[in-house]
Amino acid sequence: MPCRRFLTLFMAVAILPLAACGHGKQKKVAGMAPSRVTTIGINAYIWRAALETFSFMPLIQTDANGGVIITDWYVNPASPNERMRVAVAIFGDDLRADALRVSASRQILREGVWVDDPVDASTIQKLEDVVLTRARDLRRTAMSGE
Template sequence: MLAACGGGQSRPKADLAASKVTTIGVNSYLWRASLDTLSFMPMMQTDSNGGVIVTDWYANPAAPTERMKLTVSILDQDLRADALRVAASRQILQNGQWIDAPVKAATVQKLEEIILTRARSLRHMAFGNG
């Protein structure tokens, strides 16, 4: 009898961990992971209800003639790969002026992977031990 009761208790917890854990408008694990991942960049806008993070231009001190600006959009309350979109802009400094330059697709994909991995880690830390 106790086994049946205990089994019913654990399933909702697993569903909660996999799905809609929010106190904001979007998945809180994706939100926190995005902020953590981009914490080295200056922030222009953060909207937790709309799920949008916009950074200001950031130039790596090791490559001061190149700068990046990112927009992260969290599109859902579920922790899924398709609930995250990263858009990047890149500029290079030529003759004292910033000129738009292409962004490698692999750059955006790598950022999305880093954010998703961090979000899954946060979820695991919150629910994996119980």
């Protein structure tokens, strides 16, 4: 029992400072949701949008504090001879295009062996645009109070 009390006390003391993170750092313009959300160390709108965008792919790693999302290989049932995996990095707490980097790897199945195939830069740009558009939509929804 003393060990349980110690653990409970330790957890309370360890978590208490985190409760204050982000308070007082943002100015809210009347009628506007903040574009900077700092409670997890990165922009929460971009984080949520990235998770939603790549939710159909199996996730290997997610780290909200570091702003990293890594997926496992995904094979589209409509294209079983091709697979992709994605890595997302979110930098900073502002909702800005330069706060997001998406990289993707693609492989083609040739004679029973997966072979690396380049991913077009335009595909990467489209993926980033999808995430950023969704993040802006999430912010807009927060502004309207829905």
